[in-house]
Amino acid sequence: MRRRFKTVVCGFIRGGANRRGVSRWATPAALAVLLLCFLWTHTLADSYTPRRSVLRVLAWPGYADDDWVRAFEKRFHAKVEVTFVDSDEALWARMHSAEPQPFDVLAANTAEIERYAHAGLLSALDLSRIPNRHWQQPYFQQVAKIRGLVDAGRTYAIPFTYSSMGLIYDRKQIAEPPRSMRALWDPRYRGKVLDFNSAQHNFSFAALALGYPDPFHLTPEQLRTVARELVRLRRNLLTYYTLPEEATEQFVQHHVALMFGNYGTQQVEQLRHAGVDVGYVIPDEGALAWLDCWAITHNASNPALAYDWINTMLEPEIGKQLTQREGLANTMTPVTGDASSDAAGAGPHLVWIQPVESIAEREALWRRIKAGDRLERFAP
Structure with missing residues (x-):
């Protein structure tokens, strides 16, 4: 393209020369036309250079491995x-941060999706643009x-993993598998217990341990009772x-x-790879499940590519x-006795997490618990 333009320009100049070799076209106006033609041609030539679309993904570790990303970029001529x-709170904060470019696609649990x-x-989905759904188990x-x-x-x-x-x-250290979440409070394990840093999940699993029928919608009195239990923990x-x-570390x-x-079975897999002989149990009172x-997203800059990603x-x-890599269940392979086989939405002893009565109140209490507030500060 640029070579051809050079030939045309040279011919244009040569054709405009008089017998004395002086160009009849070398006026300011003609030169301006030539400059515009030159710039237009360079722009046209540059437009033939393919530019990759960009897809911005917000997800949890293990949901966008490097080899998956590279294969996707190559297949769809895109950049990901x-x-x-590392937490629902971080996910929410990212979605509300002043990013120069919005995220296009994200992974979140059902409670957060709601x-x-x-x-x-979020944008409503056109399910016809996700044909691979037919690989999923009927429940999903x-x-x-x-x-x-x-x-x-x-x-x-669209469900992905659970x-x-x-x-x-x-x-x-523990010969008999623990039967209840109350084992976390057993004084035999003082200084030997790990807990996940999350207001929502801690209040919910502690409510299950206390026997509350609905761990996601607690009364003010129940919230204070759970808070005291988490202080004791x-x-x-x-x-x-x-x-x-x-x-794992x-x-x-x-x-x-x-x-x-x-993270359930994902953590079991990591610990076993690290050489630790661990067991995994669903307590009698049930376990939260995500x-x-x-x-x-509603403001995705490249929704077509987002559909391709999903x-x-x-x-x-x-x-x-x-x-294989994360130890997480996928929505295509049936797992005996788990949520995928239960039409009600939860398998035996599994409770899908739901939106809670007050995120703000749980987080405010959780900050006090983590900061070391004394038990007596949480009035009955």
């Missing part, structure tokens, strides 16, 4: 920018039966953790006996690798 988070949809942060295809995914007939997210949040214990705690890798280094497994889903994440090979 991944931002990882919250985000009600806040107008019936999105209307899963609380938080459908509102007013519109679907806002896990229970049970108890992980060191078999060498501090006596046994080594520390709080956020990421599963952090928990603490478990190994400090010979932890018992842990609230927020179902993480993919969704597209559809790719539902390929059977991705699901298989997710399970």
Whole structure:
């Protein structure tokens, strides 16, 4: 293109020369025309250079591995920018931060999806643009039966992976599997317990341990009772953790006996790879369970590419690798006795997490608990 332009310009100048070799076209106006033509041609030539679209992904560790990202970029001639988070609170903060460019697609649990949809942060999905849904188990295809995914007939997210949040214990220190979440408070394990750093999940699992029928909608009195129980739990705690890798390091280094497994089987897999002989149980009173889903943001700059991402994440090979690498269940492979086989939305002793009565109040109490407020400061 540029070579041809040079020939045309030279011919134009030569054709305009008089017998004395002086160009009849070398006037300011003619030169301006030539300059504009030159700039236009360079712009046209540059437009033939392919520019990759950018997809911005907000997700949890293990949901966007490097090889998956590279394969996606090559397949769709795109660039993928991944931002990882380590808690629901961090996810919410990221979605509300002053990012120069918005995120296009995110992964969140069903309770958060419901919250985000009600806040107008998500786009309703066109399910016909996600054909790989047909690989999923029937339960996960019936999105209307899963609380938080459908509102007013519109679907806002597609299931991706899930896990229970049970108890992980060191078999060498605890011979008999613990039967209840109350084992976390057992004085025999003082200084040997790990807990996940989350207001929502701590209040909910402690409510289950106390026998409350609805751990997600607590009365003010129940909130204060749970808060006192979480203060008492501090006596046994080594520390709080956020990421599963952090928990594994603490478990190994400090010979932890018992842990609230927020990441469930993913953490069991990591600990066993680290050489720890651990067991995993669902307590008799039940265990919280999360179902993480993919969704597209309401202000996505590249929704078409976001659909491609979600559809790719539902390929059977991705699901298989997710399970092999992270120890997480995928929505394509049936697992005996778990949530995928129960039409009511939860398998035996599993309770899907839901939006809670007051996020602000739980977080305010949690900050006081973590800061070391004394038990008597939490009035009955």
